[in-house]
Amino acid sequence: MPDYMIELRDVTKRYGDLVANDNVTLQIRRGELMTLLGPSGCGKTTALRCITGHNIPDEGRVFIDGEDVTDVPTYKRELGMVFQSFALFPHMTVFGNVEFPLMIRRMNKAERREWVMDALRMIRMEEYEDHYPRQISGGQQQRVGLARALVYRPKVLLLDEPLSNLDAKLREEMRFEIRDLIDRLGITAVYVTHDQAEALALSDRVAVRNAGHIEQVGMPDEIYDLPQTRFVADFIGLSEFLAGTLSAVHTEERTATVAVDGLEIHVPATPEMAPGRKVLFFIRPNDIELLPASQESGINVFVGVVEKKTYLGDRSDYRVRVSEGLELRVQTDGKVRFEEGENVKVHLPIPHCRVIVE
Amino acid sequence: MTLARKYLNAILRSRKLLIQTLLLCFALMIFTPFLMIVLRSVGRGWFGRLWLPPELTLDWYRWAVEVTNIVEITKNTLVIALLAVLMSTVIAIPTGWALGRRNIPGRELLMSILLLPRMIPPIAFALGVAQIFYRTDLINTHIGVALAHVSICAPFAILILSATFEALDERLLEASGVCGANPIRTFIHVVFPLILPGVLASMIFTFTTSYNEFTLTLMTYGKDTVTLPVRTYLAIGEGYWEVTSAMSILLIIPSIIVLFMIQRQVAPEKLVGGFKGV
Numbered sequence: 001m002p003d004y005m006i007e008l009r010d011v012t013k014r015y016g017d018l019v020a021n022d023n024v025t026l027q028i029r030r031g032e033l034m035t036l037l038g039p040s041g042c043g044k045t046t047a048l049r050c051i052t053g054h055n056i057p058d059e060g061r062v063f064i065d066g067e068d069v070t071d072v073p074t075y076k077r078e079l080g081m082v083f084q085s086f087a088l089f090p091h092m093t094v095f096g097n098v099e100f101p102l103m104i105r106r107m108n109k110a111e112r113r114e115w116v117m118d119a120l121r122m123i124r125m126e127e128y129e130d131h132y133p134r135q136i137s138g139g140q141q142q143r144v145g146l147a148r149a150l151v152y153r154p155k156v157l158l159l160d161e162p163l164s165n166l167d168a169k170l171r172e173e174m175r176f177e178i179r180d181l182i183d184r185l186g187i188t189a190v191y192v193t194h195d196q197a198e199a200l201a202l203s204d205r206v207a208v209r210n211a212g213h214i215e216q217v218g219m220p221d222e223i224y225d226l227p228q229t230r231f232v233a234d235f236i237g238l239s240e241f242l243a244g245t246l247s248a249v250h251t252e253e254r255t256a257t258v259a260v261d262g263l264e265i266h267v268p269a270t271p272e273m274a275p276g277r278k279v280l281f282f283i284r285p286n287d288i289e290l291l292p293a294s295q296e297s298g299i300n301v302f303v304g305v306v307e308k309k310t311y312l313g314d315r316s317d318y319r320v321r322v323s324e325g326l327e328l329r330v331q332t333d334g335k336v337r338f339e340e341g342e343n344v345k346v347h348l349p350i351p352h353c354r355v356i357v358e
Numbered sequence: 359m360t361l362a363r364k365y366l367n368a369i370l371r372s373r374k375l376l377i378q379t380l381l382l383c384f385a386l387m388i389f390t391p392f393l394m395i396v397l398r399s400v401g402r403g404w405f406g407r408l409w410l411p412p413e414l415t416l417d418w419y420r421w422a423v424e425v426t427n428i429v430e431i432t433k434n435t436l437v438i439a440l441l442a443v444l445m446s447t448v449i450a451i452p453t454g455w456a457l458g459r460r461n462i463p464g465r466e467l468l469m470s471i472l473l474l475p476r477m478i479p480p481i482a483f484a485l486g487v488a489q490i491f492y493r494t495d496l497i498n499t500h501i502g503v504a505l506a507h508v509s510i511c512a513p514f515a516i517l518i519l520s521a522t523f524e525a526l527d528e529r530l531l532e533a534s535g536v537c538g539a540n541p542i543r544t545f546i547h548v549v550f551p552l553i554l555p556g557v558l559a560s561m562i563f564t565f566t567t568s569y570n571e572f573t574l575t576l577m578t579y580g581k582d583t584v585t586l587p588v589r590t591y592l593a594i595g596e597g598y599w600e601v602t603s604a605m606s607i608l609l610i611i612p613s614i615i616v617l618f619m620i621q622r623q624v625a626p627e628k629l630v631g632g633f634k635g636v
């Protein structure tokens with residue numbers, strides 16, 4: 001059995017001068033849910049359309065289940081797909097929509113009915129079989145879209161921003177519903193979204209995309225904790241980076257020190273680190289500890305002054321000045337209380353300190 | 359006198375009454391001529407200043423059918439109308455598809471050129487058509503008269519169909535493909551049902567246009583291709599207003615049948631649906 005259910009090999013797709021996918025290679029394992037995450041216009045849909053066959057790559061090959069399908073028309077690829085616009089057939093009932101793929105496959109009537117009702121039960125829509133798409137809500141339409149995609153038990157399910165036309169509350173509910181369905185069916189899925197929270201919550205692995213290429217592929221916690229490029233860090237919600245220089249690498253302790261605006265910050269070492277290299281340092285505001293000024297000094301403990309405090313209910317947001325040109329954003333839970341103008345110490349725990357070598 | 363004044367005052371005071379009065383006038387404006395034709399077609403000895411015909415009869419209808427050979431004329435009219443529908447549709451489907459679904463440069467210009475025959479005074483346009491037809495032996499042929507009608511029917515069919523095709527959501531066709539349907543089955547199960555209302559609308563429109571067309575027929579008909587509107591006009595010249603009225607009523611019947619069929623057959627909510635969301 002081939003290792004990968006879906007494989008894009010060096011796929012390039014252009015629209016005129018615009019390179020929507022530039023030499024993209026992506027491997028999706030059997031049974032996993034892979035998310036393509038990236039800002040709007042970065043070519044996610046184009047990549048998905050190369051899998052469905054709606055786009056033919058200018059260069060490169062596409063494999064499904066080990067078979068080269070680059071030149072196989074869409075209708076022979078045996079895929080299931082859920083669309084952002086739902087794309088239900090307006091002239092067919094809910095039942096008719098879900099029955100459509102089975103009718104196309106010339107399954108007999110009785111069996112069809114059984115399969116459709118199974119699919120409708122799966123999404124709790126069996127009472128709506130006679131409704132037309134416009135008679136049901138957006139969330140219900142998308143569940144029908146899901147049933148239509150899954151009813152013939154395809155090898156692969158593709159979802160292109162399936163939740164972005166729904167309101168926030170429904171979006172969160174359906175996120176789990178989709179994950180649950182995919183788990184139960186054990187199907188391989190490719191999920192496209194621009195919403196990083198959605199991607200992190202749903203996926204087995206995430207491929208973060210940027211303008212035509214993939215920046216990083218990894219499990220959600222890897223992407224979240226160890227972004228490898230500035231773009232990835234930025235995209236998953238880290239906004240503050242500090243430019244610095246590696247001043248020393250301590251092989252034994254497996255740490256390195258970074259000089260950032262006069263501070264010597266210890267960070268976990270990685271193989272590509274060498275003294276003198278320019279780096280970007282970052283740490284999440286809620287990973288920084290805020291301590292009273294009386295606290296002893298130590299590694300990664302710096303003296304600072306609270307410049308600004310914003311109370312956010314369950315959290316507080318501080319701006320702490322630690323040197324002439326350096327202000328850190330710190331978020332603490334509600335229990336820690338400091339006032340503006342107060343002297344404090346900040347602790348940057350080494351495991352939370354991240355560095356991207358430029 | 360005082361009653362009229364009272365009414366006038368009431369109108370000035372109440373907007374509702376004003377609107378009702380206007381609506382009534384409007385309805386009278388439309389229905390009175392029609393009523394006149396109906397009465398004329400069944401009345402005998404209705405002359406001078408009489409308000410209603412003194413005697414009712416169906417003789418004029420018998421005359422219309424027997425004397426003017428209406429069966430043959432109706433056949434002509436229908437054959438020509440059906441030919442016009444067929445030709446217009448055959449022309450309009452690919453043209454409408456190209457205009458509606460492809461980015462054609464100068465599309466707006468093309469659209470306005472299509473409507474040109476309607477901008478020229480009909481009689482002048484018909485004159486031009488007739489001159490061509492005399493040279494090409496198309497005068498007094500069904501296909502010729504139908505072709506003349508196509509010159510005004512097809513542009514409208516193209517407009518209707520290009521709007522229909524433009525409204526066809528590409529994503530539905532893609533969805534159908536992912537579901538396993540090849541292009542032919544996608545056409546049968548998705549495209550066709552979705553464009554059917556537009557195609558029907560276009561066919562009905564071309565049919566009624568051709569069926570009622572007068573000017574173009576007048577300039578291109580011959581003894582074998584007399585149509586109902588032309589025959590009705592000729593009957594006026596012959597001086598039989600009663601027969602003319604009866605023919606006018608007969609002329610309306612197919613239109614009413616068509617309208618009735620549309621109402622019964624084409625349940626709009628079955629054919630067109632909407633989406634929530636995008």
Ligand SMILES: Nc1ncnc2c1ncn2[C@@H]1O[C@H](COP(=O)(O)OP(=O)(O)O)[C@@H](O)[C@H]1O
Nearest residue numbers: 015018020038039040041042043044045046047
């Ligand atoms: N059919 C097309 N013709 C021309 N440009 C296109 C077409 N489809 C997409 N693009 C362009 O390609 C880029 C990537 O588009 P897309 O794959 O839809 O991005 P995403 O799904 O990530 O938002 C965008 O800049 C978009 O404008």
Ligand SMILES: [Mg+2]
Nearest residue numbers: 041044045046
């Ligand atoms: Mg997209």
